[in-house]
Amino acid sequence: MKIELLEEQRLLRDTVRRFAEEVVAPRAREIDESGEFPLGFFKQAAELGLGGVAVPEEYGGAGMDTLAYCLAIEEVSRVCASSGVILSVNNSLVCDPLLKFGNAEQKKRWLTPLASGQLLGCFALTEPGAGSDAGSLRTTARRDGDDYVLNGNKVFITNGTHADVALVFATVDLEKKHRGITAFIVPMDTPGFSRGGHEYKLGVNASGTTELAFQDMRVPAPQRLGEEGEGFKIAMATLDGGRVGISAQAVGIARGALEEATAYAQERQQFGRPISDFQAIQFYLADMSTEVDAARLLTWKAAWTKDQGRRYSLEAAQAKLYSSQMAQRVTNLALQIHGGYGYTKEYNVERYFRDARITEIYEGTSEIQKLVIARAVLDA
C-alpha cells in the first residue's frame, strides 16, 4: 500500500492542471451555455498526449498507464466536465477497445489517428429501447458479400456531433440476443450514416451528445472489430474501463466544487465573520474533503488493478458508484455553502451541480453498478 505518484505521473498532472486552468477554464461557462463542442480543446489536449493517455507510443498515444489517465481526466473535469467526458470517451470507449481487440491493420489505420487526436471517436451502443439492457439492442448488421449492411438508431452518443469515427454495436442475428452483437469501426462519412443536432441537456452540455442513424449503411468486413457475436463482450469490457474514467471525472467535478466552496466560505462574511468560522460550514467542508479523497483512492485502486492486468470489473463498479454518488453530495453542499449566489450562473458551482448529475447515469447507472457489485460479492 503506497500512494505516492511517480515523477512522470506528477509531471503529467501538473501539465494538465496548467492546461486546464489556462486553456479550458476560461471557456467552460461559455460552452456550457452555448452547447458549442470544443473541438479546438480536443486538438490541443491531444498535443499533450491526452487523446490516448494509456495507448502505447507506437500507436500515437502517450504510453502511460490508467492511473495517469485518471489524473488527466480529474484535472480537466475539475474545470470543465464536458471536456472531461469528451476525453474519457475517446480514451476509454474508443482507443481502449481498439487496442485490446483490434488487429494490427485496424490499430494502424484507426487507433493511431484517434490516439494522436487527428480523429475524434464516439461509442455507439445505447438505443432508444436499449439502455441498461444493452443486450436487447435492435440495430442490425446483415452480411452481404464483403460488406455488412447496418440499419438502426443510436441515442445519447457523446462526441456524436463532431466525431470522425464511431464504434458501432449491431446484431447479426436478433434471435441470438446478446450473442449476436458485433462491433464495427465506422467512419462517420460512410454513406447511409447520419447524425442529429446538438442535444441540450441538464449538464455536460458541451459534450456533443446526439443521435445517430444508419440506413442501409455498408461497412466493409475488415472494419468489424473482433468476431461476429463478440460485440457484447467487447462492450462490457470497454465499459469497465469507461467507468474508471467517469469515476475520475466525478472526482474532478467534486474537487472543483470543494475548492470553490472553501474559497467562498473564507471570503463570505455573515454575522460579522467569515462563514468558514461556523461549525455548520466546517462540517460540510470536512465531509466533502473526506469523500473526495475516498473516491479518488477507489478510482486509483480500480486503475491500478486494471494496470496489473487483473480483472477489475468489481473495482471499477465500486469506484464509479461511490464517486458518482459522492459528486452529487459534494456539489450539492458546495452550492449550499454559496447560498443564493450558488444558484446563479455567476458561480461555477451551479454548473458543477448540474454536471455531476450524469455521472450516476452514463456508462452504467448506479443501479447497474450495484448489480455488478452484488453479483461479485454474493457469488464469491
Add this chain to the structure above:
Amino acid sequence: MTTDSVTFALTQEQELLRQEIRRFGEERIRPGTAERDAKRQFPADLVRELGEMGMLGSFIPERWSGAGFDMVSYAVAIEELARVCPSVAVTISVSNSVCCWPILEYGSDSIKETALRELASGKALGGFGLSEPGGGSDVAGMKTSARRDGEEWVLDGEKAWITNAGFARWYVVVAKTTPEGGSRGLSAFVVPADAPGFSVGSPEHKLGLRASRTAPIHFTGCRIPAGNLLGVEGQGFKIAMATLDHSRVGIAAQSVGIHQRALELAVGYARDRRQFGKPIAEHQAIQMKVAQMATELEAGRVLTRAAAALADAGHNDSGRFASQAKLYASEAANRACWESLQVHGGNGFSDEYEISRLYRDVRVTAIYEGTSEMQRLVIARRLLRG
C-alpha cells in the same frame, strides 16, 4: 512503465501477518467472543497470547522489544482482530496507539527502558487517561492536576472511560500542571499501576464492547518519579493531540474490520434465508444493500490504509488523512451494521445472531478517540489553513 509508486497490494510481510492474525482470530478468538460479551469477561489470556505474537508493540522498534511493524501492518492486524472481536481489537489498539506510541515519541530513555520495553514485549498492557467525567472533547478544560514535589509529581483527580483500566500495568495520563494555563498548562505522565495513591473504580456497563474493560481511574495524592514526565512540562496538550492523530488509524481499522464482518454476515444470511420461494439474495432490494455496503467498506479500507501509508512515509498531511479515515470508516461501519441487521430481519434483533452484538459494538467507533464531530473540526481546520 514501472508501477512501483501507487500500489494497493500488501507486501509479502503484511500479507503473512494478516493471515497469521486471521488464523489466530478464527481459531483462538472467535470461539469465545459471544460468551465473553455476555459475561463482560476481559480476554486476559488472548491478550497475553497476542503479546507473545508481538501485537502489544506492533510498530515499536525492535530496539525497545517491539515487533517493528509499519503502520499499514498494524492497521491490517487491527482490522483482522476487529473482524472476530472488536473488544479484543480495542484492547490491543489502546495499548499500542495511545500508551506505547507517546512513550516512544516523548519518553526519556529510562522510561522507555522500564515502561516501553515491558509494554512492547507483551509482558504488560497499557492504558491512556485523558477524558474526565466533566471533559471529553474539551481537553483543555480538564481538572486532574499534577504538582511538582521534590523529585516527584503528585497527581490528584479522576479520569473517566479508561480502556484497559485495572488490567493495564502502565498508563499515559494528561494532567494540569499550570492551573490557568489553558491548553499550554497540561503535561503528560507515565503512571505505573502500583503507584501509591492510584486506584481503579468500578467497571462501566456499556452498550457494546462488553468484553473490553472500561473504568474510571483515581489519583489521590498519587506519587510518581519526576522522570515519568513525557516531553517537557506544558507539552501535554500537544502530546495528547499527536497521540490521537496517530491512534485514529487504529480505530479506523477497527471500524473496517467490523464493517467487513457485517457484510459477511449479511451475505451469508441472504444466501441461506428463503422468502417468496427463493433466497433473499436474489431480490434486488437485498442486492442493492449488499452492493452499497461492499462499496463503502472498500472506501473505508482504502482511506485507512492510505492514512497508514502516509504516516509510514512521514507525510505532512497524514493527520488529516487519519481523521478522514476515522470519520468515514466509523460512520460507514455504523451504516453497514444497521443495514446488515436489516437484512437479517427479526433474527438480527436476537442475541443468537452475531450481527446484534456488532450493532452494539460498532456504535462507539464514532465516539471514542475523538467523536465524528471532533474529526470534522480537525479536518476543516487543516483544510482552511490551506
